[in-house]
Amino acid sequence: MHHISFSPPFIDQNVINEVIDTLKSGWITSGPKVKELEAEVIRLTKSKSAICVNSWTSGALMMLKWFGIKEGDEVIIPAYSYCATALCVLHCGATPVMVDISDDLTIDPQRIKEAITPRTKAVIAVDIAGWPCDYNAIKALLKSPKVRSLFVAESEKQIKLGRILLVSDAAHSIGANYMGHSAAICSDITIFSFHAVKNITTAEGGCICLNLPTYFNHEEEYNFLKIFSLNGQNKDAYTKSKGGNWKYDILCKGLKINMPDICAAIGLAQIRQYKRSLLPARKTIALKYCEHLSGFDWFIPPTLKDHSRETSYHIFPLRIKNITEAQRDQIIEEMVSLGIIVNVHFIPMPMLSFFKKSGYNIANYPNSYKQYACEISLPIYPNLTDEDTDYIIDAVINVVQSQLKNTKLQELAVIQHH
Structure with a gap:
C-alpha cells in the first residue's frame, strides 16, 4: 500500500548540518x-x-500596527484565503472587508474598487498556490487620483505614504515572478510564511519584505521593526550577551515575535538550494500533472505561467469541471483510501463558524464558493519520486472518471424514473 504525505518538510544533510x-x-x-x-x-x-x-500572522499584525491601523478602519481582503489574512486585521481592532476572487483564485481588482471607502487603510492581496495577484491593476487602482482623494491619513506612516497600503500575503509565493522580476517587490510590504508545509520552512516563521516608496528610509524602518518585534527593546539578547551591554531601553509598545536562530538554520540551508534545485523540482511535478491530465475535458488547468507571471509551484490546485462539493469530498475520500493525502485550498472564510457568526455570508462570494467546491490540492514537493507522481496521476484519473461515470448513471436513472 502506498503512503504519500501531502507536504512533508524538506530535511536533507545540509539542513541537519x-x-x-x-x-x-x-x-x-x-x-x-x-x-x-x-x-x-x-x-x-x-x-x-x-x-x-x-x-x-504575527508579521502581518505588526505591519498593520506599524501603519497605524486601529478600530474603525477597514482592510480589504479576499474571502478565499486562510483565516490569518482576516485575523491580523481583527487583532488591530479593524474590520476585514472581504471581496470575491477572479477565476485564477486571486483577489478581483474590480471587487477591490467597489469596496473602497474613506475608512479603507490597506489591501491585503493573497497569492494563491504561489500564483501572484494582478499587481499592476491593483497598484494602478490604489494610486489613481479618485481613490487617493478618498484616503484619510491618520497616522505618521499613513501621512507619509499618502494612499492605501498594499500588502502582499505571499505565504505561498516565495520565488514567484511578475513582469520578469521577483513578485515580492510588487507591493509596499510582502510577507512570506516559513511554516512547516511551505516551499522554504523554518518549522514556524515568516519574513517581511519592505519595498516602500523611496521617500521611506528602509534602513531606519528595518531597525525600528527589529525593535518592534522584540517587545520594543532597543538591544537584542545577542548584543547584550557580548558583555557590558546589559543596559537596555523600551522604545515602543512592541510585540514579541522574533525568529530564533535554531529555526532560521533550517530555512537558511533550504533557501541556498531553492532556485537551483527545490523550485525546479516542484515545477517539474506541476508540468507533469498538467501534461497527463490535460487530455481530460473535466480538468481545469491551473495558471502556472503567462506573459507576465510565473507561480512558485507551492500548491497544485486540481480543479474538476462541473462537480459538486459533495462529489469533490467523495473523490478526496477515495484518494485517501488509496494512500494519497490531499488537501483543499481554501475553505472560504465566510464558511467558517467564527466568520459566519461575525456576519459574513458565502452567498456574497459566489466565485470563492465555486472554486472551493471543485478544488483538490495534490502533493507537490521535491522528494516526491517519479513512481509517486505516476501513482498519483493514475489515481486521480481513475477516481475522477469513476465518480463522473456514477453521477451520469444516477442522472440517467432519475430521467428514466420520471
Whole structure:
C-alpha cells in the first residue's frame, strides 16, 4: 500500500548540518543565523530589506500596527484565503472587508474598487498556490487620483505614504515572478510564511519584505521593526550577551515575535538550494500533472505561467469541471483510501463558524464558493519520486472518471424514473 504525505518538510544533510552548527554555537535564539537568512531573502527577492519573524500572522499584525491601523478602519481582503489574512486585521481592532476572487483564485481588482471607502487603510492581496495577484491593476487602482482623494491619513506612516497600503500575503509565493522580476517587490510590504508545509520552512516563521516608496528610509524602518518585534527593546539578547551591554531601553509598545536562530538554520540551508534545485523540482511535478491530465475535458488547468507571471509551484490546485462539493469530498475520500493525502485550498472564510457568526455570508462570494467546491490540492514537493507522481496521476484519473461515470448513471436513472 502506498503512503504519500501531502507536504512533508524538506530535511536533507545540509539542513541537519546547519541546525547542528547552531546547537554547537551555544546561541539558539535571534542572532547571526537570522541575519544570514534575511540577507538570503534579499538576495532571492531583490527587496530593499527583510525582517524575519516567528510567523506570517504575527508579521502581518505588526505591519498593520506599524501603519497605524486601529478600530474603525477597514482592510480589504479576499474571502478565499486562510483565516490569518482576516485575523491580523481583527487583532488591530479593524474590520476585514472581504471581496470575491477572479477565476485564477486571486483577489478581483474590480471587487477591490467597489469596496473602497474613506475608512479603507490597506489591501491585503493573497497569492494563491504561489500564483501572484494582478499587481499592476491593483497598484494602478490604489494610486489613481479618485481613490487617493478618498484616503484619510491618520497616522505618521499613513501621512507619509499618502494612499492605501498594499500588502502582499505571499505565504505561498516565495520565488514567484511578475513582469520578469521577483513578485515580492510588487507591493509596499510582502510577507512570506516559513511554516512547516511551505516551499522554504523554518518549522514556524515568516519574513517581511519592505519595498516602500523611496521617500521611506528602509534602513531606519528595518531597525525600528527589529525593535518592534522584540517587545520594543532597543538591544537584542545577542548584543547584550557580548558583555557590558546589559543596559537596555523600551522604545515602543512592541510585540514579541522574533525568529530564533535554531529555526532560521533550517530555512537558511533550504533557501541556498531553492532556485537551483527545490523550485525546479516542484515545477517539474506541476508540468507533469498538467501534461497527463490535460487530455481530460473535466480538468481545469491551473495558471502556472503567462506573459507576465510565473507561480512558485507551492500548491497544485486540481480543479474538476462541473462537480459538486459533495462529489469533490467523495473523490478526496477515495484518494485517501488509496494512500494519497490531499488537501483543499481554501475553505472560504465566510464558511467558517467564527466568520459566519461575525456576519459574513458565502452567498456574497459566489466565485470563492465555486472554486472551493471543485478544488483538490495534490502533493507537490521535491522528494516526491517519479513512481509517486505516476501513482498519483493514475489515481486521480481513475477516481475522477469513476465518480463522473456514477453521477451520469444516477442522472440517467432519475430521467428514466420520471
